Amino acid sequence: MDGTTHLPLPVPGGAPAGHAAEDAAPISRIVAEVAATFPGERITLGEMAEVFGDRAFGLLILLLLLASLVPIMASICGLPILILGAQMGFGRRTPRLPAFVARRSIRRTDLLRLAGTSSKWLRKLERHVRPRPGPFTTPFGDRLFGWLTVYVAIMLILPGPGTNGPPAFGNIVMALGLVEHDSRTMGWGIALTVVGCIFATVVLALLCWLGMEALNFVF
Known part of the structure; x- marks a missing residue:
């Protein structure tokens, strides 16, 4: 996601930008809303952070x-x-992006394809997402979301087979709950994220152990 990256993502079957119906799946509707807000060829993270204000955390992370x-x-x-x-973990209400992050951009056409990355299981879940106040739509829930997202980001950065998908999927469910103010979906997302992070951590720890054993065997 920079000045030259093009995302090789499938075209979604959702509504086009600017015409997202109220009953559209949340991801398709959110992506269409963002794309309609920025009619230019490319959209920077800084522009999204500025325009969407207190909604920017959930939208950008999603x-x-x-x-x-x-x-x-x-x-x-x-x-x-x-x-x-x-x-978010430190309690900020709106994002403040470093310049090198704020300048990162995505092509508008690639953004419209992002909705197509959601799996069949996630699409089924989207039909049940709606505003529901609760313990996870509070400042405590925001902070919990933030620190779990930090752990997921570390799993994404570290190389490891099969360690990206499970944590990211749970975090996507969490982000849907955050954007839609749905405490129940947030709760499911938290559970999925914790399980995904445990799985990724175990895999990475096992790889480190195997690497150490291999070095001991060689030397």
Whole structure:
């Protein structure tokens, strides 16, 4: 996600930008809303952060996580996700992006394809997402979301087979709950994120152990 990266993502079957119906799946509607707000060829993270205000955290993290599902994009998206998550964890209400992150951009056409990355299971879940106040739509929930997002970002940055998808998927569910103010969806997302992070941590720890054993065997 920079000045030259093009995301090789499938075209979604959702509504086009500017015509997202009220009953559209949340991801398709959110992506269409962002694309309609920025009619230019490219959209920077800084522009999105400025326009969407207190909604920017959830929107930016959701879009970056969707992009991270493309294997070559995971480590690129990891750092911006980590910065945004840490700011939420420390209680900021709106993101403050460093210049090198704010300048990163995505093509508008690539943005419209992001909705197509969601799996069938996630699309089923989207039908049940709606505003529901609760313990996770509070400042405590925002901070919890932030620190879990930091851990997910670390998993995205670190190399490891199969360690990106599970944490990112749970974080996407969390982000949907955050954007839609749905405490129940946030709760499911938190559970999925914790399980995904445990899995990724175990895999990475096992790889480190195997690497150490191999070095001991050689030397």
